[in-house]
Amino acid sequence: MDRDIYLKIKSEMDAKRQRAIRIAKEKKEKAFEQDPRLQELEDQINMLALNTTKTILTTTDEIKKQIEQENLNMKIKNLTEKLENQLKKDGYKKEDFLPKFECSKCQDTGFVKDENSNAKYCSCILQKVINESYNEANMLRLDEENFETFDIGYYSKKPDKEKYGIDKSPLENIEAIKNLSIKFCENIDSDEQKNLLFTGNTGLGKTFLANCIAGKLIKQNKSVVYQTAPILMDKIVEYKFSQKKDKEDVSDYKKIFDVDLLIIDDLGTESMNNLKFTELFNVINTRILNKKKIVISTNLTLNELYKEYDERVMSRLIGNFIICKFVGDDIRLKKKKLS
Ligand SMILES: Nc1ncnc2c1ncn2[C@@H]1O[C@H](COP(=O)(O)OP(=O)(O)OP(=O)(O)O)[C@@H](O)[C@H]1O
Ligand SMILES: [Mg+2]
Ligand SMILES: [Zn+2]
Known part of the structure; x- marks a missing residue:
């Protein structure tokens, strides 16, 4: 593979990827600014997720651990539903806040994992190199x-x-x-x-x-x-x-x-x-x-x-x-x- 061509394509992909992430982030910020209730719900969800991790790490009693975990998961599920409904009311879908990548396989990183979990080039970047050269x-x-x-x-x-x-x-x-x-x-x-x-x-x-x-x-x-x-x-x-x-x-x-x-x-x-x-x-x-x-x-x-x-x-x-x-x-x- 031609190194210069590869580097050029990779940097174009990185820029595009960053842009997609930024656009998604800005969309979310705008929505959350307009409706503070969304931020509240998300904060609560994040807090509960943190508690779940804590419970897993600190509770030694297996049965107690399981009960608490299930309890937390249930709460998270309920709050997530609430958040989604609130979004719907505001005219959004949760996908709206996900970056739109060109390649769903590698999310425009240019790399995917093979059977042995080793990184390999994604077919999208290989084809881009062919197109270029x-x-x-x-x-x-x-x-x-x-x-x-x-x-x-x-x-x-x-x-x-x-x-x-x-x-x-x-x-x-x-x-x-x-x-x-x-x-x-x-x-x-x-x-x-x-x-x-x-x-x-x-x-x-x-x-x-x-x-x-x-x-x-x-x-x-x-x-x-x-x-x-x-x-x-x-x-x-x-x-x-x-x-x-x-x-x-x-x-x-x-x-x-x-x-x-x-x-x-x-x-x-x-x-x-x-x-x-x-x-x-x-x-x-x-x-x-x-x-x-x-x-x-x-x-x-x-x-x-x-x-x-x-x-x-x-x-x-x-x-x-x-x-x-x-x-x-x-x-x-x-x-x-x-x-
Ligand atoms: N089915 C089609 N629908 C819309 N536009 C078409 C279609 N087929 C051809 N064209 C347009 O007509 C022009 C000529 O088409 P194309 O280049 O594919 O012809 P060609 O058969 O390859 O000709 P040549 O033998 O000269 O290479 C192009 O501008 C192309 O976009
Ligand atoms: Mg032709
Ligand atoms: Zn790809």
Whole structure:
């Protein structure tokens, strides 16, 4: 892991975490200021909790200890109910005073405990490091492009075999592809699940849908590397030819093979040579052998892909990918006309 990137992310997370805590605290203070009864109740609860601890520490008679403890617990329960009712009357819930963390697993600390209670990195911070070092943030627009915002209204209801080359309407077609994509996320760990190949003309939502998948998987705590084919190929070749590889270079390179999902966008736009070719085949082949998932998007038709890439790559693609053909009218143009 790149130390600088890690430190930057960690300090951003810490700041966000502190902010969430501060906001929650301020909310509580404001509520308690407006209604002094809340503070009274909370003080009483705290006092009783303290007494409980004292009782546990000082009472030697086990039976007496138990009775007193139960008695105190009952009182605390009653007072807590009172406090909650009072809050409700004031228009609050007790959750309002809890900090809103982005990651519920680590509460934005970046660390969780493993089976042996040792601290390990939370998947959220690992993905943030990947996003920073790999996924060009402006490409991976997870906030704007997700399954909730994916609008099937842009695809025509009217079938037109001559124009689109399929029997179904673009709408029916995209609905099927969207469902396949959701299933793909659900079955990401299944050996049976095939990879996805998005083909189709420009502006039909291939990159958008790839982003939807990335976002959903990241929420499922999966690791995702998104890269356009030209940049991915360049990175790999650069790595292979660099004389001096430090630990970070190696770990970056390994990520291409290790992450749960690799998205290769715009395949076919890169200028190919034999070396890149071999490397592309190596990435696809190794991931397939290790049952690691891939999503590829391309403007090229299957025929064009056949012409562009050799037999080995193509038979790998055909055998292990579900081919999703996007059809319709350029959404980029439609959006431009509307704005
Ligand atoms: N289903 C959709 N709902 C809303 N906006 C969409 C949808 N599909 C595409 N868009 C918008 O249309 C534009 C083009 O989409 P996108 O980049 O995903 O197309 P593409 O198929 O990847 O094109 P290219 O082959 O040129 O890379 C983007 O601005 C995107 O936000
Ligand atoms: Mg695209
Ligand atoms: Zn986390």
